[in-house]
Amino acid sequence: MIRRVWGYRDLLVSLARRNYQLRYRQSFAGFFWAILPPVASVAVATFVFDKVAKIDTGPVPYPLFAFAALAPWTFFTNSLTQATGTVVTAQSTMSRLAFPRAVLPLAMCATVLTDLAIACATFAAYAYLSGAGLPLTALLFPVLLLVEVVLTVGLVLLVSALNVFVRDVRLAVPFGVQALLFVTPVMYPLSSVPESLVPWVRVNPMTGLVESFRLVLIEGRVPNLQLLAPALIGAAAAIVIGSWYFSATEQRFVDVV
Amino acid sequence: MDSIDLQGVTKTYRMGVGRARVREMMPWPADQALQRLFPTWWWRDTFNALEEVSLSIPSGSAVGMVGHNGAGKTTLLKVLAGVTAPTSGTFAVQGRIAALIDALVGFHPDLTGRENVFLLASMHGVSRRRIAPRVDDILEFAEIREMADTQVKRYSAGMSARLGFGVITALEPEILLVDEVLAVGDAAFQRKCISWLDEYRSSGGTLLFVSHNLALVRHMTKRVIWLDHGKVVADGATDSTLAEYARAMERRESTNLTRSRRDVRKELAASSAERWGAGGARVEEVHIEERPGEGVEIAISFSTEDPAHEDVVCCVGFVDESGREIGAAASPPLVFTEGGGFVRCSIDPLPFRSGIYFPIVAIMSSDGLIRDRWRVDRAVVVNGQATTLSDFGPVDIRAAWSGERAKESENGDGHG
Numbered sequence: 001m002i003r004r005v006w007g008y009r010d011l012l013v014s015l016a017r018r019n020y021q022l023r024y025r026q027s028f029a030g031f032f033w034a035i036l037p038p039v040a041s042v043a044v045a046t047f048v049f050d051k052v053a054k055i056d057t058g059p060v061p062y063p064l065f066a067f068a069a070l071a072p073w074t075f076f077t078n079s080l081t082q083a084t085g086t087v088v089t090a091q092s093t094m095s096r097l098a099f100p101r102a103v104l105p106l107a108m109c110a111t112v113l114t115d116l117a118i119a120c121a122t123f124a125a126y127a128y129l130s131g132a133g134l135p136l137t138a139l140l141f142p143v144l145l146l147v148e149v150v151l152t153v154g155l156v157l158l159v160s161a162l163n164v165f166v167r168d169v170r171l172a173v174p175f176g177v178q179a180l181l182f183v184t185p186v187m188y189p190l191s192s193v194p195e196s197l198v199p200w201v202r203v204n205p206m207t208g209l210v211e212s213f214r215l216v217l218i219e220g221r222v223p224n225l226q227l228l229a230p231a232l233i234g235a236a237a238a239i240v241i242g243s244w245y246f247s248a249t250e251q252r253f254v255d256v257v
Numbered sequence: 258m259d260s261i262d263l264q265g266v267t268k269t270y271r272m273g274v275g276r277a278r279v280r281e282m283m284p285w286p287a288d289q290a291l292q293r294l295f296p297t298w299w300w301r302d303t304f305n306a307l308e309e310v311s312l313s314i315p316s317g318s319a320v321g322m323v324g325h326n327g328a329g330k331t332t333l334l335k336v337l338a339g340v341t342a343p344t345s346g347t348f349a350v351q352g353r354i355a356a357l358i359d360a361l362v363g364f365h366p367d368l369t370g371r372e373n374v375f376l377l378a379s380m381h382g383v384s385r386r387r388i389a390p391r392v393d394d395i396l397e398f399a400e401i402r403e404m405a406d407t408q409v410k411r412y413s414a415g416m417s418a419r420l421g422f423g424v425i426t427a428l429e430p431e432i433l434l435v436d437e438v439l440a441v442g443d444a445a446f447q448r449k450c451i452s453w454l455d456e457y458r459s460s461g462g463t464l465l466f467v468s469h470n471l472a473l474v475r476h477m478t479k480r481v482i483w484l485d486h487g488k489v490v491a492d493g494a495t496d497s498t499l500a501e502y503a504r505a506m507e508r509r510e511s512t513n514l515t516r517s518r519r520d521v522r523k524e525l526a527a528s529s530a531e532r533w534g535a536g537g538a539r540v541e542e543v544h545i546e547e548r549p550g551e552g553v554e555i556a557i558s559f560s561t562e563d564p565a566h567e568d569v570v571c572c573v574g575f576v577d578e579s580g581r582e583i584g585a586a587a588s589p590p591l592v593f594t595e596g597g598g599f600v601r602c603s604i605d606p607l608p609f610r611s612g613i614y615f616p617i618v619a620i621m622s623s624d625g626l627i628r629d630r631w632r633v634d635r636a637v638v639v640n641g642q643a644t645t646l647s648d649f650g651p652v653d654i655r656a657a658w659s660g661e662r663a664k665e666s667e668n669g670d671g672h673g
Contacts, residue, residue, distance in 0.1 A: 011379035018376060022367050093363040096356070097380045098339035165282035248284035251342040254335075255270060256278050 001247040004100040011099055015107030020114065038074065038119040042067045045187050055188045060218050064132060068217040069186045069210040071119040072145070075112055076152050076206060077177040083108035083156045084163050084173050091257040101250040102243075105160040109153055116145075123217075135220030144216065147228070147235050148209050154238025157246040164253050186210055202227075205234030258351065260316040260432050260463040261337060266346035268307040268332050268487075269300075306332040308487040309346070316352065316431075319464040321478035321495060323471065323502050329487040330467045334358060334434045337465070352431035352463070355381060357421060359436055366410035370401055370420055373409055377424045391427040398453075399423035400446070419446055426453055432463040439473065451476070451613065471499055472615055472636040534629035537562050538569055538620040541597065543633050545616060552605025553637055559620050559629075560597035569628070572619040573602045575609070576632065583614065583651050590623050608653050609639045 005012070024030045042063050049055045050062035057065040083105040087094075090104050120141075127134050163169035184206045185193065193201050201207050208231040212223035271281070280299060283291060292299045307329045314320050322330050335341045336348060338356035363380065364373045374395055378388040396405050399419040401412070409417055425433070435454070439447050454477060458464055466477045474481060474495065481498040483491040491498050544556040555573055574585030591598055607614075614637045619630040 008379070008382055010384040011376075011382070014376050014379045014385070018365065018368060018372070021372070022365075025367060093365075093380070095335070095340060096358045096363045097377075098356075099380045099382065162282065165278040245284055249282065252281050254341050256281050 001100070001102060001243055005102050005106065008099050008103050012103050012107050012110060015103060016110035016114070019108060019111040023111075034115060034118045035122055038067070038071055038115075038122060041070060041074070045070065049187050055192060057189055061130065061132070064127060064130065064218060065189070065214065066187060067119075067123050067126065068214045071116060071123055072148055072213050073181070073184070073186045073206070073210060074119065075116040076148065077181070078112045078115065079109045079152045079156055080159060080177055081174050082112060084159050085170050087160050087164050087253055088167075088170070088257050091254075094254045094257070101253055102157060102246055105156045106153065109149075109156055113149070127217075132218070134217065137216040137220050137222055140216045140222065141213070144209060144212050144223075147231055150239050151205055151209075151231065151235035154235065154240070154242035157242035158238070161242075161246045161249050161253075164249070164256055180204070180206065184210055189214075203230055205231040207231075258316050259313045259349075260318075260351050261312075261314040261348070261465070262350075263313070263336075263348040264311050264346055266307055266310045266333075266336060266343045266348055267305055268329075268336060268341070269303045269344040270306050272302045272304060305487050307336070307343070310484075310487070310489055311346075312482060312489060312492060314463060314465065316463050317461045318480065319458050319466065319478045321474035321481040322465060322467045322484060323469075323474060323481060323499070324484035324490075325506075327486075328484040330484055331358065331436055332487075333484065334436050334465070334467065338434055350432065353429070354432040354434070355425050355428045355430035356434040357425055357436060358434075364409045364417055364421070367408055369406045369408055370396065370399075370412070371405045373420065374424055377421075378428065381424075381428055383428055388427065395420070395423040395427050398426055398449070415443060415446070422450055422453075430462065432465070433457065434465045434467075436467045437469065439468065439470070448611065448613065452611070471503065472613070475499060476613065476636050476638060532629070532631045534619070534627050536628060537622070538628035540618050540620055540629050540631045543616075543618050543631070543635075545633065545635055545637065547637060548605065552603065552607060553616075555602045555604075555616065555618070556599070557602065557618055558597065558599045561620075561628075562596075568623045569598075570621045570623055571600045571602070572617075572621055573604070574617040574619070575614040575637070576617060577614060577651055582617075583609070585617070587621075607637070607639055608655065609651050610653050611639055613638050614651075 024033060027033065029036075045066045046063050049066070050057075055062070086104040086108050087101060094101065124134060159169055159173060181187075183201065184204055185201065190198070190201065190207065190211050208223070208228045212228055212231075215221045215223045271278075280288070280291070310329075310333065322333070324330050332341070334356055335358065336343050337350060338354060338358065339350075340356075340358070363377065365376060368376060371392060374392055375385055375388060379385065396402050399416070399422070401416050401420055404412065404416065409420075412420070433454075439450055451473070454464065454466075458477070464477065466474060468474050478495050480493065481491075481495045481502075482489060483498055483502050491501055538559060538561040540557060540559050542556075542558045546554045546556075548554065557571055557573075559569070559571065561569060568590035570590055571588040572585055575583045577583055586602065586604065588600060588602065591600055616633045616635065616637060617630060618633055620628045622628060
């Protein structure tokens, strides 16, 4: 499957570019919309969790604390919500052309990844402007991101393939990720979770990732393997199961959608 | 060497909509196990769009495919194009394949024509770098230069069809599957596509051509496959297979009362074998011979019911692809022997510009009553050079001119 998709990498780029072009076409603010959502969500989170709920994030300013986790988290959730339906939506294209179907959800992931790049640039700018700067461990960011991308792509492949046969998936995914947001320490630190619940929260692969992103981007510490183990195992399992199921069923997509 | 080879290909579709597809979502080997354990449940509500189709197409040959709607033609093309997988059976395709399944080709409505060219090329696995130098040629071919940077949703059906065909011309396929795409677009563009296909065939390309326009199938191919209810009914020389097919269509008209007669009429009209008249005389046989010098010789035999009653006039006319009548020649009142006669009409050269023309043969009484008018199921192709007058209609008027001649260097076309 990887080799087939690689042969169509130009299509992947074209589709990702198309998603971008289309998103801002016939809109007034245009590219401004790429920067606004992450900034706005950080502002809202700051209001709710810092000012109202007064969550303790230690010496780290809350906006920075939220931003470091919210940007990668948004990549995860937006990939899932936006890429799930891509196969079904491309029905008319699929019924005429024989490209590898995996290109469709992957292109959407690539688009969302570009959003993350823009959010990261915004984050870096904010970190320097606020005087905090970025620690040297920020160089580990790409490694963590790779783990997250593998995990996300695996889940996206599985979910977008299942959605072709059972449309409930498309309806369940946004609900699922929303619920996941509250049980993952994105808006609050893992340290504020009651001791008895920590093992349960840690099983979630995204917990380790989100916490690690904060460690390397703000605190300048290298995450230990124990924290990241669920994420590594989850990513490996997701990519194996996701790509297996997708390639096992992709030939039938066009007959079912 | 065979470009295309199918062995016992069956394609099963499931009927009905709305429910989750539990059977299809089972990955291998779960699907095989369920199929074996619960065969009745597994095969419930299914029908075969293709049933045990075996055929091979040698590389470099042009093959036509006919059959009424729902016969499985498009499904067969989709299997070959790799769009859908056969339920059972095997197939092999040797060479770069491109398919024009229908005129909509999968454009994205919100992208411009130019952007869609890149997108469509990459969906065929052709990189941006390889297609970039050809984009202008494509837009030129599709005649949408001015609209290239407009969103495709603002295009007319004809414009997107032209763009779709234009992209295919740039992909340099070795095997081309064409499904009824020439039905859209105006006559001038159809002509352009046909001459491109002619060139493609003569340069050794393999062609599988699906159309309801039997005249075009006849022009394009030497072999025809006739599909019916997913099975190959006949596979052989174009002339005999098409004749058999046309006869079967006529039989269908007379026996199948459940289908609306108008539908059948439409199909018959599309097969360009129209025929009508007041009766009393009948065109029996028409033999058309195209001569290399752009001329044709048409031999007509006809019969009359009442030999002593009146003189008849034989008429040979032409219509173009869109059915527009272009012109006709009438014979002097004919002498005939008992019950019928024979007449030969020679037109050399045909006074037409490049294009496809369909002859009409008619028998009329001398007062102009049409006894029998027959649109012959055979196209005459004129391949003249392009002239500056191509927009001036199909008739090539030969004229003598006098006046001062321009100098050699300024002498552009010299036609006329």
